[in-house]
Amino acid sequence: MxxxxxxxxxxxxxxxxxxxxxxxxxxxxxxxxxxxxxxxxxxxxxxxxxxxxxxxxxxxxxxxxxxxxxxxxxxxxxxxxxxxxxxxxxxxxxxxxxxxxxxxxxxxxxxxxxxxxxxxxxxxxxxxxxxxxxxxxxxxxxxxxxxxxxxxxxxxxxxxxxxxxxxxxxDTVYHTLLATHEAVDAGPTGALDREFVADYEGPFCISPRYERLVEAVLGTRAAEGLDFVYPEPGVEEEAAIADAGVGAYLTVTGSTAREHGLELGERLFPSExxxxxxxxxxxxxxxxxxxxxxxxxxxxxxxxxx
Known part of the structure; x- marks a missing residue:
């Protein structure tokens, strides 16, 4: 047997x-x-x-x-x-x-x-x-x-x-940086990457419960100036990030993010x-x-x- x-x-x-x-x-x-x-x-x-x-x-x-x-x-x-x-x-x-x-x-x-x-x-x-x-x-x-x-x-x-x-x-999708074009243009290099986040201070929209995950994949040094905010119940994550200006979310094609006027930035970590x-x-x-x-x-x- x-x-x-x-x-x-x-x-x-x-x-x-x-x-x-x-x-x-x-x-x-x-x-x-x-x-x-x-x-x-x-x-x-x-x-x-x-x-x-x-x-x-x-x-x-x-x-x-x-x-x-x-x-x-x-x-x-x-x-x-x-x-x-x-x-x-x-x-x-x-x-x-x-x-x-x-x-x-x-x-x-x-x-x-x-x-x-x-x-x-x-x-x-x-x-x-x-x-x-x-x-x-x-x-x-x-x-x-x-x-x-x-x-x-x-x-x-x-x-x-x-x-x-x-x-x-x-079976990989990625936690990806997302931001409005205005927020990216106001950054130090015009690129949406970890360097942008390290320089950025203000609201950073993420899914509830993901604070430690985001801090781990950004590094605590880059996360120091972030004020984590979360989507209201019933609000799409991409829409909430567009309101906040900057955030991170799981993306596959990024089409929904683009529909909300967001720019896709650096892939932070594989969700697998x-x-x-x-x-x-x-x-x-x-x-x-x-x-x-x-x-x-x-x-x-x-x-x-x-």
């Missing part, structure tokens, strides 16, 4: 899809790994469209949950319900678990609201989460900026946590799904096998373990 390794993953969103794609494309994956990955992604995209009021549900949430799940069959995807943060706190269908066969080892993906914290509390040896959470939780703040995933582990205090980043999955390991719990050959399997094909971004 194959040994089972439990891996914490997000319950929804881009990071979960990145993990499923990695497993489905692995050469040792057997059975219906690709079909399972598609099923989970399709269910969650459909549920997201319902949550965003872009599609009307044909059945109630409990009926949909019963239709999606296969109790007693851990090889089929299982889902669960969580309270959503919309008005009235309705329930939302999210991923719960599934087991995928990698030949001589079974990978049991287990949904968690915050996989990174589940690793910090030693519930799992391996897990996936956004690199943003690592920066928000444990990366130390230093005068110089943090510019790449390869430097993250060097900024983690080993007395604070046993979790380390192994590699990124390449990362494979993490609790070094104290990774004590078996099966865990090492899964670690290598889940980290394959991204050697160019692999991180040295400290």
């Amino acid at each position: 194959s040994e089972t390794v439990h891996v914490a993953v997000p319950r929804k969103g881009r990071p979960l899809e990145a993990v499923l794609d990695r497993l489905a494309g692995h050469p040792d994956a057997t059975g219906d790994a690709a079909a399972v990955a598609d099923d989970v992604s399709n269910v969650l995209r459909y549920e997201k469209s319902i949550t965003k009021d872009k599609q009307d549900a044909e059945a109630g949430v409990y009926d949909r949950l019963a239709d999606y799940s296969s109790p007693g069959d851990d090889r089929a995807p299982d889902f669960t319900l969580l309270r959503d943060d919309r008005a009235g706190f309705p329930r939302r269908v999210v991923f719960d678990s599934v087991t995928i066969d990698l030949g001589d080892v079974d990978v049991h993906l287990v949904g968690r609201e915050e996989p990174f914290r589940a690793l910090r509390t030693h519930e799992f040896a391996l897990g996936f989460d956004s690199a943003d959470l690592v920066l928000e939780e444990v990366v130390g703040l230093e005068p110089d900026p943090l510019t790449s995933l390869a430097d993250v582990n060097d900024r983690i205090d080993p007395h604070d946590t046993d979790v380390r980043v192994v590699t990124g999955l390449g 799904t990362v494979l993490m390991e609790n070094t104290c719990e990774a004590d078996s050959a099966a865990i090492e096998r899964v670690r290598e399997a889940l980290g394959h094909a991204v050697e160019e971004t692999a991180l040295a373990m400290n």
Whole structure:
């Protein structure tokens, strides 16, 4: 019988899809790994469209949950319900678990609201989460900026946590500097980069909760004169940055930013799904096998373990 390794993953969103794609494309994956990955992604995209009021549900949430799940069959995807943060706190269908066969080892993906914290509390040896959470939780703040995933582990205090980043999955979008043309023209060089921020003093619009992340990727020296402000509820981040004049936000194409009259500046840091390991719990050959399997094909971004 194959040994089972439990891996914490997000319950929804881009990071979960990145993990499923990695497993489905692995050469040792057997059975219906690709079909399972598609099923989970399709269910969650459909549920997201319902949550965003872009599609009307044909059945109630409990009926949909019963239709999606296969109790007693851990090889089929299982889902669960969580309270959503919309008005009235309705329930939302999210991923719960599934087991995928990698030949001589079974990978049991287990949904968690915050996989990174589940690793910090030693519930799992391996897990996936956004690199943003690592920066928000444990990366130390230093005068110089943090510019790449390869430097993250060097900024983690080993007395604070046993979790380390192994590699990124390449599903990259970037925290990017954004500013109005007027603000850029008033800067020292006319360029929207870290030098601009170091010289700038005033409101700097970011998403709530991201203060430590922004300070880490800018460096505390450049962040000294910034007054962090945040979008009002229901206001798009790009619109709020346009009102503030300067800020940072996750961008893919930058089209929405340009529609608000913003200039795209320096890419500060990649927001990427990362494979993490609790070094104290990774004590078996099966865990090492899964670690290598889940980290394959991204050697160019692999991180040295400290």
